[in-house]
Amino acid sequence: MATTKTAKKAVKNGHKKPIIGFIGQGWIGKNYAEDFEKRGFETIRFALEEPYRQNEDKIKEADIVFIAVPTPTTTDGFDDSIARGVLKHVGHGKTAVVKSTLKPGTTHSFQKQYPDIFVMHSPEFLSRGTAAYDASHPLQNIVGIPVDNEEYRTRAERVLSVLPEAPSIIVPAQTAEFFKYVHNTSLFARSIYMNLLYDIATELGVDWAHVKEMIIRDPMIAFQDPVIAKWHIEPAHSSGRGIGGDCHIKDFETFSRLFAETVGDEHGMKLIDAMKNMNIELLLGSKKDLDLLSGVYGKDILKRKTKVKKAARKSAKKAGQKLRKRA
Numbered sequence: 001m002a003t004t005k006t007a008k009k010a011v012k013n014g015h016k017k018p019i020i021g022f023i024g025q026g027w028i029g030k031n032y033a034e035d036f037e038k039r040g041f042e043t044i045r046f047a048l049e050e051p052y053r054q055n056e057d058k059i060k061e062a063d064i065v066f067i068a069v070p071t072p073t074t075t076d077g078f079d080d081s082i083a084r085g086v087l088k089h090v091g092h093g094k095t096a097v098v099k100s101t102l103k104p105g106t107t108h109s110f111q112k113q114y115p116d117i118f119v120m121h122s123p124e125f126l127s128r129g130t131a132a133y134d135a136s137h138p139l140q141n142i143v144g145i146p147v148d149n150e151e152y153r154t155r156a157e158r159v160l161s162v163l164p165e166a167p168s169i170i171v172p173a174q175t176a177e178f179f180k181y182v183h184n185t186s187l188f189a190r191s192i193y194m195n196l197l198y199d200i201a202t203e204l205g206v207d208w209a210h211v212k213e214m215i216i217r218d219p220m221i222a223f224q225d226p227v228i229a230k231w232h233i234e235p236a237h238s239s240g241r242g243i244g245g246d247c248h249i250k251d252f253e254t255f256s257r258l259f260a261e262t263v264g265d266e267h268g269m270k271l272i273d274a275m276k277n278m279n280i281e282l283l284l285g286s287k288k289d290l291d292l293l294s295g296v297y298g299k300d301i302l303k304r305k306t307k308v309k310k311a312a313r314k315s316a317k318k319a320g321q322k323l324r325k326r327a
């Protein structure tokens with residue numbers, strides 16, 4: 001759809017480099033700000049931590065402001081209030097690019113609330129373990145615009161021109177928002193399926209290490225990248241079984257609610273619920289990320305009796321021990 005060449009050329013041909021602002025200095029904000037500074041951009045960073053707190057008013061001077069603040073999912077659903085609130089710091093006529101994960105439709109509603117700025121969405125795919133590298137080497141740059149006209153396209157091109165080089169695309173904001181859920185929930189589904197296969201393998205006495213090695217060599221199952229090919233095959237990732245981490249639990253819940261609100265067919269809903277419940281049981285069984293689990297589903301979730309079979313729990317423990325030994 002869009003190429004970044006025109007805008008990149010404009011920056012190279014002596015057009016003044018835009019000042020880049022960041023609201024949020026966590027995993028995304030900090031690593032992106034550092035990458036921009038290394039590439040010679042002037043930056044202004046604002047966040048709740050010191051020393052960035054004092055820059056609340058200065059952010060207005062930034063031409064393009066990247067926003068990476070929490071967007072939790074709780075028992076009440078998707079919560080965009082922090083991202084919505086910080087948009088007030090962006091200067092009149094400037095471009096705001098929300099990197100936080102957004103439920104489809106949110107950018108539109110942000111834009112409606114703040115008609116004097118230009119709001120866009122650029123989903124982020126970095127992993128915590130490789131955050132600095134990922135921020136400098138994005139898999140792709142996606143910029144979602146809420147209005148398809150020349151002004152928004154020119155500004156989106158400008159955003160792409162300042163991001164690290166990567167295959168790029170400009171799409172409607174809702175498409176960009178949706179793609180983040182395509183990415184995260186595909187990995188979630190893969191992990192759940194691998195867990196099912198792992199349980200059968202354990203019952204059969206099949207060594208999962210052998211299965212893993214063969215998956216990695218099989219281009220019809222494995223991801224093509226040799227590093228990524230190993231991800232999401234290991235049933236006991238980090239401290240135990242279950243798909244944990246800040247993003248996966250909350251994003252799968254928002255995806256589940258989105259499916260219920262939009263498609264909502266019985267079999268699809270049953271499949272999604274089964275995946276969700278299997279993951280909850282695996283996390284409860286391994287006592288992993290219980291704080292994140294209760295943040296999304298409420299404290300009562302911790303009282304749920306886990307039905308994970310004894311054998312599966314035993315094998316989970318064994319897999320966890322093996323992993324820890326290797327680490």
Ligand SMILES: NC(=O)c1ccc[n+]([C@@H]2O[C@H](COP(=O)([O-])OP(=O)(O)OC[C@H]3O[C@@H](n4cnc5c(N)ncnc54)[C@H](O)[C@@H]3O)[C@@H](O)[C@H]2O)c1
Nearest residue numbers: 024025026027028047048049068069070071100101124128
């Ligand atoms: N961490 C990841 O691996 C990852 C990957 C992809 C997408 N995401 C998404 O990106 C978003 C941010 O994630 P993160 O991990 O970088 O967050 P984080 O929790 O590491 O950092 C959040 C930052 O936001 C700031 N902040 C919070 N409230 C604020 C306010 N009112 N005003 C100004 N600053 C405020 C905090 O001070 C902090 O610097 C979330 O939507 C998350 O789902 C995260």
